[in-house]
Amino acid sequence: MSNVFIALQANEETRPIIEAIVMDNPQAVVKREPAMVKIDAPGRMVIHKETIEGLVGRAFDLQEMHIHLITLSGNVDETDNSLTLTWNN
Amino acid sequence: MDTQVTKKKLGLKERYKLLTRDLGWETTFHTKDEVYPYVKYEGIKINDWDKWEDPFRLTMDAYWKYQAEKERKFYAIIDAHAQNNGHLNLTDARYLTAIKMFLQAISPGEYAASKGFARMGREFGGVGTQVACQMQALDEIRHAQTQIHAISNYNKYYNGFHAFSDSRDRIWYTSVPRSFFDDAMSAGPFEFMIAIGFSFEYVLTNLLFVPFMSGAAFNGDMATVTFGFSAQSDEARHMTLGLECIKFMLEQDPGNLPIVQRWIDKWFWRGMRILSLVGAMMDYMLPKRVMSWKEAFDIYGVENGGALFNDLARYGIKPPKGWDVAAGAIEHMSHQLFLGLYQWSFGTAFHGWIPSDDDMEWLSAKYPTTFDKYYRPRWEHIKKLEAEGTPFKNYGLAKLCQTCQLPTVFTEPGDPTMMCHRETEYKGEKYHFCSDGCQEIFEHEPEKYLQAWLPMPALFSELNGDIGAWMDWVGLKNGVDNGDYVGSQDQINFDKWRGMATSNKQS
Ligand SMILES: [Fe+2]
Ligand SMILES: [Fe+2]
Numbered sequence: 231m232s233n234v235f236i237a238l239q240a241n242e243e244t245r246p247i248i249e250a251i252v253m254d255n256p257q258a259v260v261k262r263e264p265a266m267v268k269i270d271a272p273g274r275m276v277i278h279k280e281t282i283e284g285l286v287g288r289a290f291d292l293q294e295m296h297i298h299l300i301t302l303s304g305n306v307d308e309t310d311n312s313l314t315l316t317w318n319n
Numbered sequence: 320m321d322t323q324v325t326k327k328k329l330g331l332k333e334r335y336k337l338l339t340r341d342l343g344w345e346t347t348f349h350t351k352d353e354v355y356p357y358v359k360y361e362g363i364k365i366n367d368w369d370k371w372e373d374p375f376r377l378t379m380d381a382y383w384k385y386q387a388e389k390e391r392k393f394y395a396i397i398d399a400h401a402q403n404n405g406h407l408n409l410t411d412a413r414y415l416t417a418i419k420m421f422l423q424a425i426s427p428g429e430y431a432a433s434k435g436f437a438r439m440g441r442e443f444g445g446v447g448t449q450v451a452c453q454m455q456a457l458d459e460i461r462h463a464q465t466q467i468h469a470i471s472n473y474n475k476y477y478n479g480f481h482a483f484s485d486s487r488d489r490i491w492y493t494s495v496p497r498s499f500f501d502d503a504m505s506a507g508p509f510e511f512m513i514a515i516g517f518s519f520e521y522v523l524t525n526l527l528f529v530p531f532m533s534g535a536a537f538n539g540d541m542a543t544v545t546f547g548f549s550a551q552s553d554e555a556r557h558m559t560l561g562l563e564c565i566k567f568m569l570e571q572d573p574g575n576l577p578i579v580q581r582w583i584d585k586w587f588w589r590g591m592r593i594l595s596l597v598g599a600m601m602d603y604m605l606p607k608r609v610m611s612w613k614e615a616f617d618i619y620g621v622e623n624g625g626a627l628f629n630d631l632a633r634y635g636i637k638p639p640k641g642w643d644v645a646a647g648a649i650e651h652m653s654h655q656l657f658l659g660l661y662q663w664s665f666g667t668a669f670h671g672w673i674p675s676d677d678d679m680e681w682l683s684a685k686y687p688t689t690f691d692k693y694y695r696p697r698w699e700h701i702k703k704l705e706a707e708g709t710p711f712k713n714y715g716l717a718k719l720c721q722t723c724q725l726p727t728v729f730t731e732p733g734d735p736t737m738m739c740h741r742e743t744e745y746k747g748e749k750y751h752f753c754s755d756g757c758q759e760i761f762e763h764e765p766e767k768y769l770q771a772w773l774p775m776p777a778l779f780s781e782l783n784g785d786i787g788a789w790m791d792w793v794g795l796k797n798g799v800d801n802g803d804y805v806g807s808q809d810q811i812n813f814d815k816w817r818g819m820a821t822s823n824k825q826s
Binding site: 232233234235237239263264265266293294296297298299300301302303304305306307308309310317318 | 330331332374375376377381385388389392524525528529532533534536537544548551552553554555556558559562609622623625626627629630633
């Protein structure tokens with residue numbers, strides 16, 4: 231199973247996003263590098279709007295993530311409520 | 320009971336459809352073939368353009384909103400950097416070599432990408448494609464501008480930054496990325512998308528930008544981290560466009576597969592050649608290193624590239640033809656190229672140097688099977704020559720590869736002691752190549768590559784071989800911008816200013 235990943239800038243606004251990813255993807259592995267955080271997961275990773283909103287205590291538009299994204303890997307599917315990365319192998 | 324009906328808020332998919340639907344009108348004055356004259360000649364068959372969807376479904380209003388926010392963040396930090404003498408927080412001014420190379424070689428590529436995507440936004444037939452390409456054209460021009468703006472702060476204090484636009488067109492190592500983009504822009508729209516959208520953005524940018532930004536952060540360069548992250552935040556969208564494009568072509572018609580595969584083979588190889596510059600940057604130019612070029616390649620090349628090509632196997636796509644050769648060269652390429660840059664440092668608008676003992680220890684730990692065996696002995700020899708007052712300098716001109724335009728400094732696959740060199744005769748002229756990969760690219764389209772502008776022949780055709788005139792022409796100040804770092808104005812000034820910043824010393 232190949233890993234999908236997402237990398238975000240290390241800053242105050244991405245802290246709850248990273249926390250939410252870890253909560254929703256128990257197999258995710260977080261790697262902290264200078265100024266950035268890379269999260270790997272085998273085959274699939276889902277980022278839920280609701281989980282992030284629960285942590286930040288306000289409405290959160292998943293597209294806000296565009297401001298902090300560094301890179302990602304996998305086929306992307308985005309809806310209003312979630313962003314999913316998958317490899318079909 | 321409240322009978323008021325609240326208007327249902329539109330979902331992402333509906334909003335995106337509404338944004339784009341009217342752009343895809345049926346033309347009546349002209350046929351589709353007349354409106355989109357370039358979409359067929361490459362042989363790619365498209366049956367239904369509507370099948371191409373942007374998975375991020377970013378609408379124009381959201382695009383402006385988020386881009387504006389990125390710009391505000393960017394300028395807040397760039398201003399702070401300029402106001403607080405940010406340049407003195409660098410680990411060492413040697414680090415700026417990587418940034419000079421970036422400005423001379425990569426930022427103009429951003430501008431070229433902008434021109435390319437603006438053209439593709441017009442030439443593709445589908446609405447989703449047009450919108451995504453137009454957004455990327457705007458992103459890319461923003462990248463070029465923010466990079467030039469951020470790096471201009473260094474131009475106030477250090478050499479080698481002032482003539483990047485002339486360097487881009489005229490100097491030898493910058494012609495490597497220049498020819499990459501020229502090649503892509505003079506191809507058809509689908510090949511352009513494979514070249515830039517897929518190979519460059521999806522397969523290679525991780526290797527270019529992620530180590531660059533982490534390296535900048537590690538070496539105290541806040542300006543570069545800032546433009547890097549600002550640009551990189553667009554990159555996920557660009558990569559996704561590249562991946563969607565390739566899947567779209569493969570799903571539309573089975574006849575597209577061999578054409579796409581050939582482009583993947585070609586553009587992977589061209590990309591790997593550009594990355595040799597990044598390898599030299601990571602392994603030699605950063606005073607403090609985040610990871611080696613090989614470690615970066617293991618993560619983003621082997622692991623991530625492997626995942627991608629496994630995924631595409633369902634369409635019949637195979638890993639790029641040059642993959643094994645490239646993988647076999649990973650532990651050699653950065654050493655071979657930096658040795659080249661060192662010996663030709665009279666002709667670079669940045670400085671060269673001999674790696675310190677500490678650096679060599681680091682290199683042998685990171686490259687246990689190659690550094691001590693093949694490269695340390697050469698550096699030790701060069702060090703000895705330097706100590707004896709006869710430094711190893713090559714004032715001859717490098718022989719350039721007709722395809723990638725790098726000097727032919729690389730070795731044979733499987734034999735790191737033998738220089739690799741290929742030649743092809745075409746219409747009575749001899750053409751030289753650094754590798755089988757580059758030779759095959761030429762032989763497939765010789766009429767295209769024989770037109771390549773190569774800096775060494777140009778030195779003779781345009782300037783009669785006069786090196787001094789050449790330096791003026793490329794904007795390189797001899798004895799200032801080029802040569803050894805040790806004893807350079809950059810070194811002397813940085814050490815002096817750093818001393819003034821951390822003590823009360825007057826000069
Ligand atoms: Fe860019
Ligand atoms: Fe080449």
